[in-house]
Amino acid sequence: MKLDSNNHSVFSLNYHLVLVIKYRRKVIDDDISERAKEMFISLGEKYHIALIEWNHDIDHIHVLFKTHPKTELSKFINAYKSASSRILKKEFPQIRQKLWKEYFWSRSFCLLTTGGTPVDVVREYIENQGMK
Template identity: 60%
Template structure:
């Protein structure tokens, strides 16, 4: 998931805050966080999901709710994102396919490291 205008507003504190909201909102629906990491302008997330959940609706709901909360609780973000949206409208959702979970986990863990 990418921040609006690709603004580099994500730090460890905000990332942890967003992760906690993901867990609070989506774990009861059957989505479990496996790995979470961020760069300044996007989140990498590996999760497991029950097969009967509509992933696009769940992600869009999360983005809507978390956008409101993060802009409310981290008011300094408003100087970079002056409109209501925190997240870009788009996101990339991929299945793990033939790659092992460990390979994907290592990729996500390496994000943000230079």
């Protein structure tokens, strides 16, 4: 296992994040997912978050990422959800046909540590999302 480090610590912090569309509306296509991914990467840099794997289904996304010990994950997730909601609804007006209020994402989120599960197993699970 490869460990990350900074001046004062050595760590391996991998997380699996699931974000669901408000009301589980079926609005995510490949273009919307790709734009959401770009925003995740861009904002993630400011929070020392590195994307490992990304995939989507029509009503939710799965993200595998790694981060530093000092990263405030809830602040990052809320900032991401807020910014991406605003930008996605602006850039993809067809979203408004299914989500007419201000929200894009559900208020909740699922954040899991990869714990004892090998990252490759989680990565494979995320890669296979949306394939039925």
